[in-house]
Amino acid sequence: MSMDHDSELDDLEFFQKHVSDRFSDLLSSTIEDPSSEPLLSIAWLRKLLDDFLCCEAEFKAVLLMGRDPSQISKPPLDKLIPEFLERTIKALDLCNAVTLGIDAVKNLQRLAEIAVSSLEQAPIGDGQVRRAKKALSSLVTAMLHEDKDGGIVKGTERNRSFGRRGGNNAAANNKGNFRSLSWNMARNWSAAKQIHAMSSNLYTPRGGESTGLAMPVYIMSSVLVFVMWTLVAAIPCQERNGLGTHSPFPRQLAWAQPMIGLQEKIAEEWKKKEKKGSVGLLEEMQKMDKVGQSLIDFAESFQFPAEAEKLEEVKGQVEELAEICTKMEEGLEPLQQQIREVFHRVVRSRAEFLLVLEQAGKLSAPPM
Amino acid sequence: MDSPPLTPPNLPLSAAEKVILRWDSTASEEAREKMIFDCDRHEVDLYLQAVDEIQRSISSTSISDDTNQVNPAVQIAMARLEDEFRNILISHTIPIEADSLTEQDLEQQPSSSSSPIHREAIDGESNYVNDEGNKLFRFNSEGTCSNVSVNSSYRSTSSIREIDLIPSEAVYDLRCIAERMISSGYLRECIQVYGSVRKSAVDSSFRKLGIEKLSIGDVQRLEWEQLETKIRRWIRAAKVCVRTLFASEKRLCEQIFDGVGTCIDDACFMETVKGPAIQLFNFAEAISISRRSPEKLFKILDLHDALMNLMPDIDFVFDCKSSDSIRVQAAEILSRLAEAARGILSEFENAVLREPSKVPVPGGTIHPLTRYVMNYISLISDYKVTLNELIVSKPSTGSRYSGDPSTPDMDFEEIEGQTPLAIHLIWIIVILQFNLDGKCKHYKDASLSHLFIMNNVHYIVQKVRGSAELREMIGDDYLRKLTGKFRQAATSYQRATWVGVLHCLRDEGLHVSGGFSSGVSKSALRERFKAFNAMFEEVHRTQCVWLIPDSQLREELRISISEKLIPAYRSFLGRFRSHIESGRHPENYIKYSVEDLEDDVLDFFEGIPVSPHLRRRSN
Numbered sequence: 009m010s011m012d013h014d015s016e017l018d019d020l021e022f023f024q025k026h027v028s029d030r031f032s033d034l035l036s037s038t039i040e041d042p043s044s045e046p047l048l049s050i051a052w053l054r055k056l057l058d059d060f061l062c063c064e065a066e067f068k069a070v071l072l073m074g075r076d077p078s079q080i081s082k083p084p085l086d087k088l089i090p091e092f093l094e095r096t097i098k099a100l101d102l103c104n105a106v107t108l109g110i111d112a113v114k115n116l117q118r119l120a121e122i123a124v125s126s127l128e129q130a131p132i133g134d135g136q137v138r139r140a141k142k143a144l145s146s147l148v149t150a151m152l153h154e155d156k157d158g159g160i161v162k163g164t165e166r167n168r169s170f171g172r173r174g175g176n177n178a179a180a181n182n183k184g185n186f187r188s189l190s191w192n193m194a195r196n197w198s199a200a201k202q203i204h205a206m207s208s209n210l211y212t213p214r215g216g217e218s219t220g221l222a223m224p225v226y227i228m229s230s231v232l233v234f235v236m237w238t239l240v241a242a243i244p245c246q247e248r249n250g251l252g253t254h255s256p257f258p259r260q261l262a263w264a265q266p267m268i269g270l271q272e273k274i275a276e277e278w279k280k281k282e283k284k285g286s287v288g289l290l291e292e293m294q295k296m297d298k299v300g301q302s303l304i305d306f307a308e309s310f311q312f313p314a315e316a317e318k319l320e321e322v323k324g325q326v327e328e329l330a331e332i333c334t335k336m337e338e339g340l341e342p343l344q345q346q347i348r349e350v351f352h353r354v355v356r357s358r359a360e361f362l363l364v365l366e367q368a369g370k371l372s373a374p375p376m
Numbered sequence: 377m378d379s380p381p382l383t384p385p386n387l388p389l390s391a392a393e394k395v396i397l398r399w400d401s402t403a404s405e406e407a408r409e410k411m412i413f414d415c416d417r418h419e420v421d422l423y424l425q426a427v428d429e430i431q432r433s434i435s436s437t438s439i440s441d442d443t444n445q446v447n448p449a450v451q452i453a454m455a456r457l458e459d460e461f462r463n464i465l466i467s468h469t470i471p472i473e474a475d476s477l478t479e480q481d482l483e484q485q486p487s488s489s490s491s492p493i494h495r496e497a498i499d500g501e502s503n504y505v506n507d508e509g510n511k512l513f514r515f516n517s518e519g520t521c522s523n524v525s526v527n528s529s530y531r532s533t534s535s536i537r538e539i540d541l542i543p544s545e546a547v548y549d550l551r552c553i554a555e556r557m558i559s560s561g562y563l564r565e566c567i568q569v570y571g572s573v574r575k576s577a578v579d580s581s582f583r584k585l586g587i588e589k590l591s592i593g594d595v596q597r598l599e600w601e602q603l604e605t606k607i608r609r610w611i612r613a614a615k616v617c618v619r620t621l622f623a624s625e626k627r628l629c630e631q632i633f634d635g636v637g638t639c640i641d642d643a644c645f646m647e648t649v650k651g652p653a654i655q656l657f658n659f660a661e662a663i664s665i666s667r668r669s670p671e672k673l674f675k676i677l678d679l680h681d682a683l684m685n686l687m688p689d690i691d692f693v694f695d696c697k698s699s700d701s702i703r704v705q706a707a708e709i710l711s712r713l714a715e716a717a718r719g720i721l722s723e724f725e726n727a728v729l730r731e732p733s734k735v736p737v738p739g740g741t742i743h744p745l746t747r748y749v750m751n752y753i754s755l756i757s758d759y760k761v762t763l764n765e766l767i768v769s770k771p772s773t774g775s776r777y778s779g780d781p782s783t784p785d786m787d788f789e790e791i792e793g794q795t796p797l798a799i800h801l802i803w804i805i806v807i808l809q810f811n812l813d814g815k816c817k818h819y820k821d822a823s824l825s826h827l828f829i830m831n832n833v834h835y836i837v838q839k840v841r842g843s844a845e846l847r848e849m850i851g852d853d854y855l856r857k858l859t860g861k862f863r864q865a866a867t868s869y870q871r872a873t874w875v876g877v878l879h880c881l882r883d884e885g886l887h888v889s890g891g892f893s894s895g896v897s898k899s900a901l902r903e904r905f906k907a908f909n910a911m912f913e914e915v916h917r918t919q920c921v922w923l924i925p926d927s928q929l930r931e932e933l934r935i936s937i938s939e940k941l942i943p944a945y946r947s948f949l950g951r952f953r954s955h956i957e958s959g960r961h962p963e964n965y966i967k968y969s970v971e972d973l974e975d976d977v978l979d980f981f982e983g984i985p986v987s988p989h990l991r992r993r994s995n
Contacts, residue, residue: 100665101591104658111651115568122564135451142455143565194591202593344701352708355665359719362667366723 023070023224024263027231030059031266038273047273048242049291050339057346060235061353067228068357071221072364080361081368084217088225089361091209095232096354098202102236102245103351105193109245110344112150113293117336119147120296120329123303127326132319134312141307144300151288151297198247199240207233207256230257234267239347241278244288253278292332299329387422392429393449395422400452401459411463412456413549420549427453427556454562458569461553465573468546536689538624541577550632558637567640570632571647574625578652581621585613587656595662603663604675610659611682617656618689622649626693642696653694653702657709664712670724670752673717677759680713680766714766721763721800724752725771729783729807736818739923739983740828742835743815749808750839753801757845760797767796771803784810798849805836805850805858823872827922827981830865833858834929866933873915874940880908881948896955905956905965908945912968916976916986923983930981938977946970 034056038047045052071080080089122143126136210229213222233256240248253275257264277289306322314322387395401408412423430449542550557566586609595603626645633641663679666672687706694702728749737743756763786806794802812832816825837858840846847855886904888897924930949970956962968976979986 097593097596101593104592108651108654118564118568125561125564134448138448139451139454139562194589194594197591348701355712358665363719366668367726 019070020219020221020224023066024227026066027063027227028263028266030062031270033266034059035266035269038270046291047270048238048277048289050335050343052291053239053242054339054343054346056235056238057343057350060231060350063228063231064353064357067224068360070224072360077364078368079221080364084213084220084222085225086365088222089365092225092229093358093361095206095229096358098206099232099236099354100351101193101197102199102202102240103347103354105197105199105245106239106243107344107347108193109243109288110340110347112244113288113290113336114340116147116150116293116296117333117340119143119150120300121333123147123300124326124330124333127303127322128330132310132312132314132322134310137307137310141304144304144307148297148300148304151293151300193246198250199245200248200251203233203237203240204250204252206236207252210256212258212261227263230264230267234271238270238274241274242288242290251278292335296329296332299325299332303329387425387429389429389433392426392433395426396430396449396453396456399423399456401456402452407456411460413460413464424552424556427457431556431560450560454557454560454565457553457557458562458565461550461557461566462569462573464546464549464553465542465570468542469573469577470541470543536619536623536692538627539620541624541628547628547631551636554632554640555636558640563637563640567644567647570629570644574628574644574648575651578621578625578648582617582652582655585616587613587617588659589655590659590662592658592662592665595659596666600669600671603666606659607663607675607679611679614656614660614682614686617652618686618693622653622693623689625649639696642698646696646698650699650702654705657702657705661705661709661712664709664716666716668716668720668723670720670727673720673724674755674759676713676716676720677762680710680717681762683710683713717763717766721767722772725800725804725807728804729811731811734815734818736815736824737828739921740819740824740831741923741925741983742831743812743828745811746808746832746835749804750836753804754839754843754846756797756801757843757849760845760849764795764797767800770796771800783807794849794851798851801846801849802851802854805854808836809833809861821918823869823919824922826865826869826872827924830862830869830929830933831924831926833862833865834926837862838926866936869933870936870940873919874937877908877911877915878940878944880904880911881944886952896952898955898959901952901955902959902965905967909965909967912973912976916979920979920982920984920986922981924981934977934980937980938974941977942970942973945973 034052037045037055038052045055079085120143123140126139126143129136206229210226210233212218213220213226217223237251240251255268255271255275257268257271259268274289281289281294303322303325306318306325397403399407399412413420430453434450554566557563588606590606598606625648626641629641629645629648633644660679660683663676683706687710690703690706728745731745733745784806786803809832812829816828819825819828837855840850840855840858881904886897886900887895924933945968949966953962953966956965
């Protein structure tokens with residue numbers, strides 16, 4: 009009997025340790041080698057999702073495999089698991105919203121590609137500059153608008169002059185382009201509110217409960233909330249105003265330290281950007297914004313022919329922009345597919361848990 | 377649609393540039409106020425010719441010469457063309473009336489969920505297209521444009537019906553512009569503009585079709601009845617979306633972009649419909665992952681069937697590589713719906729087994745569970761075509777000969793040659809009976825519990841016999857078993873109630889040995905009569921309130937009782953009444969005549985209490 013108890017403890021301890029290890033890895037990769045997988049880059053997000061899938065698989069194994077299924081239906085799990093399943097529903101909607109948001113990012117990529125292809129041609133003439141400027145203006149305008157209808161543009165960017173020449177019509181129309189994508193979630197649906205609801209009833213198990221199955225449920229819930237929160241911070245999706253930046257996890261939890269570290273870093277970025285009214289923390293988008301603004305400046309002050317060193321500088325920036333586009337071209341679609349995989353996995357696990365609960369008669373019997 | 381022959385003679389480059397600059401909307405108010413393509417044809421042709429000339433000069437001059445002169449002209453022209461393109465798209469979109477988007481179809485569906493079939497009245501204003509495919513369209517041509525032709529083309533799947541979204545002259549103009557934008561390397565801008573305008577057109581059609589945006593959370597929270605309505609609406613809308621709306625958008629892309637570069641029409645098509653398609657399928661997906669409960673089965677099957685019927689059209693419309701994800705999603709949803717159906721059936725079986733109500737049904741009549749289950753499996757037999765494909769394995773609930781007292785035993789191998797679905801149905805009846813067997817124990821009166829079983833099993837038999845499909849699936853063998861069971865219950869009832877009563881009328885124990893004068897013990901006889909009266913009165917009082925709903929069964933049982941009771945009493949009376957009548961107060965002992973008994977038997981199982989005062993007496 010004690011042997012079983014020990015191996016059961018090992019199970020739970022391993023799970024906790026693995027979660028901690030994975031997030032520790034994610035945190036350190038942003039510090040040690042920031043150029044390969046910067047925080048909130050597409051590559052980093054894909055790694056995050058991979059880690060999520062691993063955690064999820066282990067969680068399911070810990071809870072369901074080799075265990076008497078009736079354990080799931082005993083207190084406190086009889087309450088905790090349904091709460092967890094409620095969170096998974098919100099996570100599914102968030103997956104869909106983020107996927108839509110990635111479509112919006114793809115749109116930005118295409119605008120950037122216009123600018124790249126026009127400025128890549130040498131020598132750079134008036135026509136190319138105007139074309140690039142038109143595309144970049146649309147790009148930057150789209151980025152500035154937060155994701156609700158009639159979004160109020162925050163900060164000083166509202167008055168930024170794109171010049172009356174060339175950019176306006178396209179900008180206006182592409183604004184609509186961006187906003188209309190966000191209308192695809194249900195009206196009144198808010199990513200920020202969903203995240204908030206997911207974390208509002210997340211309570212750290214105390215005392216005796218902390219050694220039982222309540223702990224892995226809490227850990228998995230925390231991971232779920234964190235991953236969703238991170239995705240929403242990175243990718244523009246419907247209604248992110250009010251996204252909370254406080255860590256919902258108590259500081260003293262050892263396994264949560266890496267996650268808390270990441271959360272703090274991201275929250276800091278979020279607060280900075282929120283003031284400027286910028287749209288998504290996705291690293292590639294941030295870079296695109298910076299380079300785009302700089303190229304617009306160049307375009308506005310352009311006179312043919314331009315100075316050689318200016319052209320050299322622009323060449324470098326265009327290359328940078330091209331690289332960002334390539335990263336997006338290569339990474340956005342796989343990212344969407346990964347999110348879809350997360351979606352499937354969450355649906356599947358949810359169904360399995362529901363089955364166990366229903367068989368134990370713990371869920372309300374279907375009406376007859 | 378070919379471009380017309382170029383207007384000769386060639387425009388000199390300087391003249392061409394002038395034309396372009398004249399229409400630079402960033403430079404002049406006048407250029408902003410008018411659209412080229414709203415002007416007369418000459419203006420349009422002139423502009424296009426100018427663009428062609430600029431393009432020609434770029435490709436022929438070497439890079440360094442006059443780059444900055446010609447270059448800006450191209451960009452200005454392309455920016456202008458982009459605006460013109462957008463304008464043509466927006467202003468020539470044929471407004472589609474909401475009801476002309478409704479496709480009334482006459483497809484066959486299971487009777488329990490037949491879609492309403494109605495034809496709309498034709499009024500003089502609209503074009504009416506009715507074709508042999510039995511599909512009906514009303515197309516309102518009250519648009520802003522002149523020549524509108526309804527062009528219905530037949531494709532490989534006969535259910536696709538494209539409509540014209542933009543009149544053909546406008547399409548021609550769009551094509552002229554697209555060719556030039558693309559050959560100048562402005563493909564991306566072209567796709568952007570096209571996608572954004574068409575996408576909002578699709579969005580607005582979605583609104584007209586009443587397609588809602590519901591989150592998965594919303595769907596989980598709604599009452600199932602509300603969801604049933606939404607599912608019905610969705611099925612209608614989805615057919616129109618795939619077969620008409622999306623198909624028409626696809627055709628429009630082909631009309632404008634086909635032949636102008638590789639796969640551009642595909643890119644534009646996906647730009648337009650990818651978002652809306654995902655939004656459409658998200659609802660079906662949300663339904664497919666909702667919590668399983670028995671009442672959802674049939675609507676989920678409807679949804680499954682509708683989506684399955686739509687798959688060839690989905691495959692046809694979304695046939696390019698970039699739309700893989702949509703086809704994949706549709707297939708995923710289909711398989712989830714199938715899984716949901718299987719899960720619900722399993723859940724239903726569990727629920728029947730576990731149904732816990734302990735309160736005995738008054739009068740031993742048919743239990744609501746029995747009605748519910750039999751109605752349910754009747755509906756299942758209506759859906760047997762689909763379910764036979766989906767249900768491929770035997771029931772897993774309960775195990776055979778497991779020794780587990782909480783589930784019945786059943787050897788599935790015994791049932792040969794039956795589809796898995798049929799085995800499930802039989803199994804459901806088995807567990808229903810098992811549950812009922814448990815319930816009948818709650819009756820304090822053993823007779824009533826037998827009656828209860830008899831009533832309920834008989835009901836099962838009647839329901840099976842009443843449906844040809846059910847009967848075929850359940851099979852005559854099992855039907856015989858069931859029949860045997862309720863007859864057995866009837867026999868058990870009779871034994872439980874009447875053995876005691878008839879025991880009063882037996883011969884033994886009444887005769888005393890010895891003595892000639894009286895072979896019969898008068899006191900014993902009196903006891904017998906008293907006992908009989910008391911018992912019969914009690915039985916009569918109690919069992920009138922019991923109910924056998926089926927009139928034929930009720931009659932049969934009463935006849936069976938009479939057949940044993942009446943002759944026995946008649947013969948008893950005949951032999952022994954004189955002994956009583958020769959004593960004192962015979963009326964205390966002979967309370968019933970044969971006719972009385974016959975009448976009283978008719979009161980049995982009516983479910984109506986009988987007042988003792990109303991009992992007729994005949995002496």
